[in-house]
Amino acid sequence: MNTTKKVAVVTGGNRGLGFEASRQLAKQEYQVILTSRNEMKGQAAAQKLQDEGLNVQFHHLDVTSDESSRILAQFIRQEFGKLDALVNNAGIYIDVQSNSNSIVNSQIETIEKTLETNLYGVLRVTQALIPLMKEQNYGRIVNVSSGMGQLTDMEGGSPGYRISKTALNALTRIFASELQETNILVNSVCPGWVKTDMGGAEAPRTPEQGVDTIVWLATLPPGGATGGFFRDRQLIDW
Template identity: 40%
Template sequence: MLEQPAITALITGANKGIGYETAKRLGSGGATILVGARSEANGKEAERRLRAEGVHALWVQLDVTDQTSIDDAVRKIDSTYGKLDILVNNAGAAFGDYAEISVPSKTDVNLLRKTFETNFFAMFAVTKAFLPLIRRSAAGRIVNVSSGLGSLNQHSDPSFEFYHHKVFLYNASKTAVNALTVHLAYELRDTSIKVNSADPGFTATDLNGFQGTRSVEQAATVVLRLAELPEDGPTGGFYDENGVVPW
């Protein structure tokens, strides 16, 4: 086993968008960045770009919807580093034609399952598999990238900016992500591990065809903050860059 770095951070979907920006900023602070990406070409390109920025980065093949791929990544990180300090569950997807998925009753059940498989079940599978390594950290941090669209409170409020954006399959998957955060934080309440959900806001990424109004630099701010929480920081919460987001 190689000498352990001060901080190891795995970011799923780190080859682009919010994941890449988070990787760059965490890495610039001295963390070793494990670039979780399914594609070797995309993962190695992100690794190259990060290293050009002075970041100690390493691509780790990780298809979050494939348990074998997840298990292989756990073994690789375990044998090389022996622990994991930060897990950023960033990988996510949106499927379907907007004209149909924006009407809940028209949602195709197969697309609903596909969305949950990527955005929720995969996140749970990754977290469960890596938790033994996170427990070895002196101060483990788990950040689940959620969305304000997952807030039931906000979706019940007509004054909410995105009140009419009722894309059930995506929104519900992020509500489920928040449930995972609450339950896992409770389980780990007597440990040094902190688990929180991050709302990066409506960010311009390929997930929305780059229609978002926020930059990845703005979006990564809250993710970074939750990944680097101090010992007295919160756990089991839902936050954007301005503070608490209602459930």
């Protein structure tokens, strides 16, 4: 299936912010590839959006796997020949479950595992897919970060998660710098505290509110911002 539509990939699309970002991008007439590491959950999520009349298809992606990232890139090349937007949304927050919530007793294994998904996962998937953007000199890369990674506001607790998001912000800056002569724009976003499995029931924001800036960054016009960290469509400190 070829398309004249813009093509977007969302990682961790089966639930939470990734699911809602897939919905909102499809509503903006993007052909969305909703990816998930779990085949059944991903298929069900894509089906739900298809039932809403949206152009969404599922493809498997585990961001911790080189092979999985390579296969996804190959699929997009064969099916569409291009990629316009990549939302690096998949993430984990395991400090609390692993009893590693204080830096004093945090287990290095927990931090390594977190980095494997939240940092290397983004690097791996971006490296695999960026050639599809470079070939057309167009792309929007949105790294879903967190205020918990802000150095200006760094507090204690959740060291694995915090470190992973600070490092993710560094990735954003490095990619944006290397791509500054191109029409590939790379930004970080904090969605705020959002009611999802990760955010919990107490969170004040709905997923729809949470993805507003994500979708805005994924659809920036030429000459739009790059190398920034945004919340509510406004630049915030690193």
